[in-house]
Amino acid sequence: MPNVVNLKAIQSEKATYRFTYESDFFEHKDNSLVSGGKLDVLLDVVENKAENVFNVHLSIDGYVVTQCDRCLAELKCPVHTQPDVQVKFGDENDDDEDIVIVNEREGMLEVDNLVYDYAVLSIPIHPIHPEGECDEAMMQRLNQFLVDQE
Numbered sequence: 001m002p003n004v005v006n007l008k009a010i011q012s013e014k015a016t017y018r019f020t021y022e023s024d025f026f027e028h029k030d031n032s033l034v035s036g037g038k039l040d041v042l043l044d045v046v047e048n049k050a051e052n053v054f055n056v057h058l059s060i061d062g063y064v065v066t067q068c069d070r071c072l073a074e075l076k077c078p079v080h081t082q083p084d085v086q087v088k089f090g091d092e093n094d095d096d097e098d099i100v101i102v103n104e105r106e107g108m109l110e111v112d113n114l115v116y117d118y119a120v121l122s123i124p125i126h127p128i129h130p131e132g133e134c135d136e137a138m139m140q141r142l143n144q145f146l147v148d149q150e
């Protein structure tokens with residue numbers, strides 16, 4: 001079951017939700033960049049009735065598992081990010097990058113893709129182990145034909 005927040009059911013000015021994501025969540029994603037991880041997510045929703053939007057604050061903490069660019073072994077990348085997102089009801093085909101559009105009839109904010117996208121954004125462009133922590137056996141295999149390197 002995907003994690004959702006029923007925006008229409010929120011009664012108070014501010015509502016807070018907690019979600020956890022384990023490795024199975026990442027294993028089922030169609031993206032070879034992330035092979036596992038564990039994330040704790042706190043999500044606050046504050047409704048701004050005057051402007052007809054929901055201000056959503058996410059706090060995502062944990063790690064994702066990706067591949068080291070140098071030795072190709074698994075690498076844990078820490079994730080600590082606090083993105084703010086605006087959510088409003090509307091036609092889901094509206095294409096606005098800064099605002100998440102939620103179908104008004106259903107009123108369900110899908111949390112999974114938001115969390116996944118922000119977690120992936122936390123991965124460095126060239127993820128590598130700290131110096132000396134690469135998989136030695138793997139490095140030797142990769143470098144066995146290397147004769148010179150500046």
Ligand SMILES: [Zn+2]
Pocket residue numbers: 068069070071072073128129133134135
């Ligand atoms: Zn490495």
